[in-house]
Amino acid sequence: MSHGDFTAKPEWLALPLEAWQDTRDTLHMWTQIVGKVRLALSPRINHWWEVPLYVNARGLTTSAIPYKRGVFEIEFDFLAHNLVIQTSEGSTATIPLRPRSVADFYKEFMAALASLGIEVRIWTMPCELPNPIAFDQDTRHASYDPEYVSRFWRILVMVNTIFEEFRSRFIGKNSPVHFFWGSFDLAVTRFSGRRAPPREGADSITLEAYSHEVISAGFWPGGGDIKGAAFYAYASPEPAGYAEAAVRPGKAFYHPQMKEFFLMYDDVRTDPSPRTALLEFLQSTYEAGANLANWDRVELERTA
DSSP states (O other): OOTTOOOSSOOOOOOOHHHHHHHHHHHHHHHHHHHHHHHHHSOOOGGGTTSOBEEOSSEEEOOOEEETTEEEEEEEETTTTEEEEEETTSOEEEEEOSSOOHHHHHHHHHHHHHHTTOOOOOOOSOOSSSSOOOGGGOOSOOOOOHHHHHHHHHHHHHHHHHHHHHHTTBOSSBOOOEEETTTTEEEEEEEEEEEOOOOTTOOHHHHHHTSEEEEEEEEEOOBTTBOSOEEEEEEESOOTTGGGOOOSSTTOEEETTTTEEEEEHHHHHTSSOHHHHHHHHHHHHHHHHHHHTTOOHHHHBOOO
C-alpha cells in the first residue's frame, strides 16, 4: 500500500512497532529539533504548553512562532513528505523528508531557518530518552519509511478527533490535544483546579508540568515494556486505590512500574467499534481518578 492509497472511510491501520522502529526513532529526533525551535522562541506558557506540536490536515505543525519579522510556522507534511517552513513575509523553505541522518537533517534545517532570517539557537541534546546523541553528531538514526510515517499520522488524525470529543465533555481547565515531541505522544490533560504537592526530587520541567492535580490520557507508538502502540491514562498525584480501579474495556490493564493504565492500540483497532472502545477507556480511567481524588465533577463536567 502506498501512502496515498486510502479509502474514503477512515481505516484503523496496523502499526507494528518492529516494522518502523528505526523510522520512528529518526522521526522522533527530527520532531525534537523542530520542537526545540518553537520552545526557544515562544513565550513560556503554563505546564509547557508552548512546547508541543499539533495534528493538522497534512501532518504535524508548530502553529505560529514569533520572530523579529513577524511569525513563522514549521509543518511536517506527511502527504507530500516535506518539511515546510513558512513566514508571515511570504517566504518559504522546503526540506524533503527522506532517509537521511539526524545530523544531516539538523544542518539543512538550521540553514533553511537562517536563509529566512530566523535567528535561533537550540540545545542540541535530545530530551527524555536514554543514551542521547547530539543532533549535529547523530549519524546513527537515518531511516524514513513514508508508508509507516503516513500510517502513524493517519492514526493520529483519528485519535486526535476522538480526544477532542472527549475533551469537549470537560469545562474545567483542560489542555489542548497536543503532540509532545519529548515523549513522542499525543496527549490531553484535565485539571481539578487544585494545586498538587511538589514531587520529591522533581526537576524544573516536572515541577511545572505537575504543579496541579491532573488526569491525563494519550496515545504512544510504544517502546520498552510496552511492545506496541498503546493508549495510556494516569492520575497525578495518583489517589489511593487507582491501580485497582475497574476500567473499561476489559482488555485495559494497569502497569505497576509505570503507574499508568494501558489499552493496546491493536485491541482498539480490532474492536467492532474502535471509537466506542477508546472513549470507554478515556472516560472510565478519568472517572476512576476523579472519584477517588474527590474532584468536584458537577462543576467540572458538561451536563448538556
